[in-house]
Amino acid sequence: MSTDMTNASAVRSFNELIAKHAGAQPDSNATIFNGRKTSYGELDKISNRFANALRDANIRKGTRVGILAKNSDTYLQLLFACAKVGAVTVGLNWRLAPAELSYIAKDSDMELLFVGAEFFDTAEIVSAAAPKLKHIVSLNNAYQQWPAIADWTSDDDKLPSIAVSPDDAALQLYTSGTTGHPKGVVLAHKTFFDPWIYDADPLMAWNDINQDEVCLLAMPFFHVGGIGLCFMSLRAGCSAVIVPEFSPMEFLRLVPEYKVTRTFLVPAAIRTVLLLPAAATTDWSSLKLVIYGAAPMPEALLLEALKILKCDFTQLYGMTEVCGAVVHLPPQDHIEGSPRxxxxxxxxPSTRIKIIDGAGQLVKQGEVGEILLSSPAAMHSYWKNADATAKTLVDGYIHTGDAGYQDEDGYLYIFDRVKDMIISGGENIYPIEVENALYHHADISDVAVIGIPDEKWGELVAAVVVVNAGCTPTESELIDYAKAQIASYKCPKKIIFTEELPRNASGKILKRELRKPFWESLERKI
Structure with missing residues (x-):
């Protein structure tokens, strides 16, 4: 069996992982945050002190504990502390509005909340909406009646005697809620380990990571992609540079300063890096691998990134319900001109895929249908939502809601969200095809394609476009450009110019918000 260079096939929980590294390499660096280094031995002891404080606060196995804060080394220490007492960490998306966070706090039944200073005002609102919330602890100085974490923590740095199983819940991450209220995805300890144990596979060589590497954790820990790279680093026992939030300028500084070897970025973040003139002269020589995902990567943007960053790229596809990543596009397939x-x-290797039609039957190879995923990374359930769980997790397969097909070599192609498909004059049109066609235009910086109502055709294809500074393409020019690349019936009939596309914290475009002005007065909602 092979793993991502950890020789840790027996490790299947957060607690086993930290104990392994604290025992084998206690003085090796685990995290770097704002210049502060923490070894694996220190990480173990600090998280033990936090764990004992949680126990003293009557936080029990299965209790939900929220964290409303930006990335930090303390965030990870608290994550491990919760695991050591069997509590479940609820990472709160600090970019959400107070009303949205209040919904999550109430839905999760959280009993304790850790909060960063910049979110004190929000936490006051959230606390009023969470009837089970008993304790709030400041990650900075004390605030009103909330103790500072330095005063709250225990002096006892011994591991609490609490049995925790790989099958126990460890994290509860809330879906992005692009179609309504977010759902709490319950992930067990084992989902962060079992998928990455497999027989040797040369196409998985990008996942071989050793203890000498340095990972840059730039995506938020409340997102499965951000916490996923964190565990890639921790499984290997290497160093992780943590930033509070992504900054393209900081990215340019930190990669050469710490000789970062790998990172994970969403396409929108990659785009902001490449827009900086300094990106062309930054020393990227240490960078071995950029992992990307969570949103579609336009081909033109990817080719530009390959040219400037001069390292390997691997795409990961998945969703929160499968702990982030179950499909990969290895570096070998990142070749200009390749259809892959x-x-x-x-x-x-641990994942199986099925493609089904609307009747639940398997489609033929090359035909588009809904993508189903079977993986040891699959969620346990949606929190307190048996109906949604039953609809999504069926006979061991997660129904993704994504439309796609597999080719003769088993490569998966994503056409779009099933619900984002546009039906115009009886023809099925997948927005991503149109978006890829338009993105190659030199004047276009960003684009999203939606269906808008039309009495004759049912829906028309509309492209919402952000143009580069100083550029003034016309609607007819962009439509003609698309017609030169894809079938006429797929091309946009309307171009809507805007300064910025709405995105959630994962970098995904909120097409629901783009469609709303066109559909809100109609009975049928897309």
């Missing part, structure tokens, strides 16, 4: 640049990739 538009693929999501092939399943990692």
């Amino acid at each position: 640049l538009r693929a999501a990739g092939i399943p990692i």
